[in-house]
C-alpha cells in the first residue's frame with residue numbers, strides 16, 4: 001500500500017500478466033511473430049512495470065500509440081522494435097526520432113517527411129504501409145480505388161526504401177468477417193508487392209489482434225499484435241485471468257429507517273430498516289455514474305448491492321445481512337476472491353462497456369499497487 005493511504009486503488013497482478021503472456025505466446029502458430037501492445041499505459045496497468053515482464057519472455061516488438069509511451073518503453077530499458085499503431089502528426093514523428101519508433105505511412109505527405117528525414121540521416125527505422133483492407137476507415141490507405149492505388153505508388157516511389165511492413169487492422173473478428181478481411185488484405189498486399197520493388201521476404205505483412213488470435217480462424221499474418229489478451233480480458237476457459245483488482249474501503253456504517261431515500265435526487269428508497277456502508281470510491285475513480293441499480297461490490301467475501309446514485313467520491317452499499325462488516329474493511333469493486341468474485345462479464349454489464357475501457361480508466365484514476 002502506498003504511504004499516502006489512497007481511498008481507492010488498483011492492485012496489479014504482475015504474475016498473472018506474465019502467465020497470460022505465456023498462454024498467448026502458446027497460441028501463436030509456428031513461424032508467426034508476436035507484438036505486445038502496451039498502448040494506453042499498458043491498458044491502465046503501468047507501462048514501465050509491464051515492459052520488463054514482456055522482455056522476460058523474449059518479446060522483441062512492442063506496440064504503442066503516443067510518444068510518452070515510446071519514451072517509457074525505452075526508459076524501461078527495451079532495446080527491441082517499437083511500432084506505432086496509428087498514424088502520427090509530423091511533429092509527433094519528429095519528436096519520436098530518438099526513440100526509433102517504426103511509423104505507419106498511408107499518405108504522400110508522411111512519405112515525403114520520412115524521405116527528407118531519411119536523407120538527412122535522422123530517420124533510420126522501418127515504415128509500415130497501412131492499408132484500409134478490413135473496414136476500419138481509421139487511418140489506413142484505401143487502395144480499392146484508382147486514386148488510392150496512385151497514392152500508394154507515389155508513397156512507394158518516395159519512401160519505398162524504408163518500407164519494411166504492410167499492415168491492416170481488423171474491424172471485426174467474427175469468423176466470416178475475419179476470413180473475408182484477411183483475404184482482401186492479402187490480395188491488397190500482393191498488389192503492393194506486384195506494383196513495386198518490395199520483396200515479399202523482406203516485408204512483414206501483419207494484421208490481427210487478441211480477438212484474431214483466439215478466433216479459431218487461421219488467418220495469414222506474419223505477426224499478431226495483442227494487447228487485451230495480456231490482461232485476462234478473453235477466454236477464461238483457457239486459463240487467462242484478470243490482472244487488476246479495484247478496491248476501496250468502508251468509511252462509515254449507519255442504519256437508516258424504511259422509506260429513507262438514498263443518494264442524490266432521492267432516486268432510491270429503502271424498503272425497510274437497512275444498514276448501509278459508505279465506500280470510498282466514486283465517479284472520480286472510475287466507478288461510473290451511469291450505474292443506478294444492478295451494481296454490486298464484494299465485502300467480507302460476500303456480494304452487497306450498490307444503492308442510489310453514484311457520488312463523486314463515494315458509493316453506498318446495503319450490508320444489512322453482513323453483520324461482520326466494519327469501518328476500514330476493504331471493498332472490492334472488481335476482482336477475484338474465494339466466494340465473491342466480480343468478473344469481467346459482471347462489470348461490463350454493470351458499466352455498459354468493455355473491459356479495455358474500464359481497465360484504462362481505472363488504472364489512470366486510482367493509485368496502483370503492484371503484486
Ligand SMILES: *Cc1c(COP(=O)(O)O)cnc(C)c1O
Nearest residue numbers: 037085169209210225226227228
Ligand atoms: C489496439 C490495437 C491492437 C491490439 O488490440 P487488442 O484487441 O487489445 O489485442 C492491435 N493493432 C492495432 C492497430 C491496435 O490499435
